[in-house]
Amino acid sequence: MTSLTRRNFVVAAAAGATLAALRPARVFAQARPRVVVIGGGFGGASVARWLRRTDDGIDVTLVERNARFVTCPFSNLVVGGQRSIESISFGYDAVRRAGVDVVQDTATAIDPVARRVTLQGGRVLTYDRLVLAPGIQLVWNGIEGYDEAASDIMPHAWQAGPQTLLLRRKLEAMDDGGLVVVAVPDNPYRCPPGPYERASLIAGYLKANKPKSKLIVLDAKETFSKQPLFQEAWKNLYPGIVEWRPKSQSGRVVSVKAREGVVSTEFDDLKPAVANIIPPQRAGQIAIALGLDEGKGFCTVDPRTFESKVAPGIHLVGDAIVPGAMPKSGFAANSQAKVCARAIVSLLRSRPVEEPILLNTCYSYAATDHGFAIFGAFRPGDTGLIVDIPGTVGTSPLGASAQDRALEARYAESWYSNITADMFA
Amino acid sequence: MAAATRIRVPATARRGEIMELRAIIMHPMENGFRMETNGEYVPVHIIHTFVCRYNGAEVFRARLEPGIAANPYLAFTTRATESGTIEFIWLDDDGTFEVAAATVEVT
Amino acid sequence: MRAAAFILSTAVFLSAGIGGAAAQERDAAILANACMSCHGVDGKSQGVIPALAGQDAREMAQLMKDYASGAVKGTAMNFIAKGYTLDQIDAIAAFFSARK
Numbered sequence: 001m002t003s004l005t006r007r008n009f010v011v012a013a014a015a016g017a018t019l020a021a022l023r024p025a026r027v028f029a030q031a032r033p034r035v036v037v038i039g040g041g042f043g044g045a046s047v048a049r050w051l052r053r054t055d056d057g058i059d060v061t062l063v064e065r066n067a068r069f070v071t072c073p074f075s076n077l078v079v080g081g082q083r084s085i086e087s088i089s090f091g092y093d094a095v096r097r098a099g100v101d102v103v104q105d106t107a108t109a110i111d112p113v114a115r116r117v118t119l120q121g122g123r124v125l126t127y128d129r130l131v132l133a134p135g136i137q138l139v140w141n142g143i144e145g146y147d148e149a150a151s152d153i154m155p156h157a158w159q160a161g162p163q164t165l166l167l168r169r170k171l172e173a174m175d176d177g178g179l180v181v182v183a184v185p186d187n188p189y190r191c192p193p194g195p196y197e198r199a200s201l202i203a204g205y206l207k208a209n210k211p212k213s214k215l216i217v218l219d220a221k222e223t224f225s226k227q228p229l230f231q232e233a234w235k236n237l238y239p240g241i242v243e244w245r246p247k248s249q250s251g252r253v254v255s256v257k258a259r260e261g262v263v264s265t266e267f268d269d270l271k272p273a274v275a276n277i278i279p280p281q282r283a284g285q286i287a288i289a290l291g292l293d294e295g296k297g298f299c300t301v302d303p304r305t306f307e308s309k310v311a312p313g314i315h316l317v318g319d320a321i322v323p324g325a326m327p328k329s330g331f332a333a334n335s336q337a338k339v340c341a342r343a344i345v346s347l348l349r350s351r352p353v354e355e356p357i358l359l360n361t362c363y364s365y366a367a368t369d370h371g372f373a374i375f376g377a378f379r380p381g382d383t384g385l386i387v388d389i390p391g392t393v394g395t396s397p398l399g400a401s402a403q404d405r406a407l408e409a410r411y412a413e414s415w416y417s418n419i420t421a422d423m424f425a
Numbered sequence: 426m427a428a429a430t431r432i433r434v435p436a437t438a439r440r441g442e443i444m445e446l447r448a449i450i451m452h453p454m455e456n457g458f459r460m461e462t463n464g465e466y467v468p469v470h471i472i473h474t475f476v477c478r479y480n481g482a483e484v485f486r487a488r489l490e491p492g493i494a495a496n497p498y499l500a501f502t503t504r505a506t507e508s509g510t511i512e513f514i515w516l517d518d519d520g521t522f523e524v525a526a527a528t529v530e531v532t
Numbered sequence: 533m534r535a536a537a538f539i540l541s542t543a544v545f546l547s548a549g550i551g552g553a554a555a556q557e558r559d560a561a562i563l564a565n566a567c568m569s570c571h572g573v574d575g576k577s578q579g580v581i582p583a584l585a586g587q588d589a590r591e592m593a594q595l596m597k598d599y600a601s602g603a604v605k606g607t608a609m610n611f612i613a614k615g616y617t618l619d620q621i622d623a624i625a626a627f628f629s630a631r632k
């Protein structure tokens with residue numbers, strides 16, 4: 001009778017190590033499902049941690065090319081000189097201590113049939129399920145003349161690290177009275193309010209240190225995230241410093257000549273002292289190389305499992321996906337990762353996949369003591385995309401008191417401590 | 426109606442070169458399908474024609490229809506033949522028009 | 533391969549055996565985990581966002597319902613609390629209440 005045998009077996013299993021003793025070690029090892037996660041940022045580090053938190057019987061390998069992760073969230077405070085880069089950099093020691101095998105390398109090829117990942121260093125990893133969280137890549141020459149070499153002169157600082165520091169140094173080196181330009185691409189790009197937060201924090205630096213200077217936001221769009229809140233803050237905190245030019249007022253940057261220092265929009269040529277060019281973006285190369293974006297730049301996934309609609313067994317989270325009503329944010333990537341991790345455990349353990357609710361909040365600083373946010377709760381929609389739950393999407397109010405803005409700035413700090421601890425502590 | 430326009434013409438060009446010209450007008454381009462809160466439709470009000478003239482000779486013309494978004498933007502090319510003036514004209518269906526012009530030096 | 537299948541089936545058997553409480557905990561976890569981005573893992577928060585770990589479940593659930601209705605004014609919670617049914621709120625509150 002099988003059930004009786006099973007029961008006996010369970011008793012043996014419950015007795016602990018006896019199970020391992022019953023089976024040859026190699027066979028036992030094979031029985032542990034293996035998940036490989038590529039990319040150790042907001043999405044990937046979170047998936048790895050939450051797989052282990054949900055089921056420590058799963059072997060998790062995290063492949064990340066960098067030894068340390070510098071968060072884009074709060075990197076605008078580094079650009080503005082209000083925070084150090086060390087304070088936004090994290091190592092993977094705690095991730096390792098949590099039982100994740102962290103491999104510092106770059107994944108170069110995936111064989112979805114043999115379920116194998118090849119790393120630049122030559123190692124080959126096999127998996128039962130694969131998670132890709134490679135974030136974005138910048139589309140070079142998406143703005144004519146803006147390539148990797150140009151970004152040494154006109155930094156994008158849209159992947160935090162050396163680029164963040166380069167932009168900071170250029171602002172520090174600029175004379176009082178200089179013009180700063182922040183160029184914003186059309187949607188979709190990572191962190192919709194990010195460019196305007198950056199403009200605000202640079203304006204704060206200019207106001208205190210280089211008050212004759214000016215900042216122009218050149219925008220390829222007509223409207224932007226939390227626009228009334230940013231514009232209210234610019235008017236109150238930085239009058240005469242920040243100017244925003246939408247696409248219809250020749251805001252869209254079409255080309256740059258980095259060496260000559262020229263930034264051209266549809267109708268104007270500007271020669272700023274410091275140019276921050278944020279180019280168009282698409283999913284990280286490893287996802288594109290596999291065709292998971294179907295030529296569209298970002299990848300469609302099932303909103304309950306975050307499994308690719310193209311390649312079964314491969315999940316994607318974070319900036320690389322088409323997120324429906326969610327924005328491309330670190331918060332969203334972390335929320336998706338938690339759902340993805342539980343779905344993977346359910347699939348590996350033959351349990352039904354649960355019905356999730358996802359959350360997002362993008363806090364922005366207009367100054368270190370002036371914060372506001374956009375909130376939202378989301379669920380899988382009938383069309384297979386993530387939709388917002390009615391009544392949950394909204395922003396901090398206009399016209400709030402300085403105390404209320406200061407309180408939200410402190411909530412933002414608390415959020416940052418908690419979400420980075422979720423991944424890296 | 427008086428509307429803001431922006432144009433872009435290269436300051437200089439070599440004879441025979443293909444020049445890109447750009448033009449935009451700030452205009453609501455009301456398509457006639459938008460309803461006001463009182464239940465009445467906002468009447469159609471669009472730029473219906475755009476013309477570009479190079480030293481008086483027409484080099485580009487576009488007919489615009491309801492359904493084209495506000496602030497229509499056009500970019501097109503023409504061959505540089507001689508120094509002179511390039512004019513851009515927008516015809517509004519309220520009977521008015523807008524003109525903008527710039528010079529190009531052809532070498 | 534046979535061994536793998538066998539262990540998998542015992543895992544299913546085991547989880548079914550634990551019964552209702554564990555299943556409920558699982559259901560709440562899929563919802564509660566999302567709160568932890570702000571409130572900290574297991575509701576143990578750093579900084580000014582309040583900790584949720586070990587709070588009285590009934591009080592916490594009531595507060596969530598008051599945030600959802602607008603009876604209590606906050607910032608984030610007046611939007612986020614609206615995303616959940618009353619049953620879901622009770623389950624999430626029980627979940628955080630049980631974290632020590």
Ligand SMILES: Cc1cc2nc3c(=O)[nH]c(=O)nc-3n(C[C@H](O)[C@H](O)[C@H](O)COP(=O)(O)OP(=O)(O)OC[C@H]3O[C@@H](n4cnc5c(N)ncnc54)[C@H](O)[C@@H]3O)c2cc1C
Pocket residue numbers: 038039040041042043044063064065066069071072073074075076105106107108133134135136157158159190191194198284285286317318319320328329330331332333361362363364
């Ligand atoms: C200036 C700025 C400010 C922002 N502020 C906020 C904010 O306040 N709040 C917020 O929620 N979000 C914010 N964001 C957005 C946030 O940074 C992203 O949405 C988030 O990082 C997305 O997570 P991800 O895991 O998809 O990508 P990432 O976090 O970028 O992680 C991707 C990782 O994958 C690695 N990788 C890629 N390919 C490979 C490969 N082949 N092999 C090995 N490793 C690989 C990369 O090295 C990287 O570490 C901001 C972004 C910017 C630019």
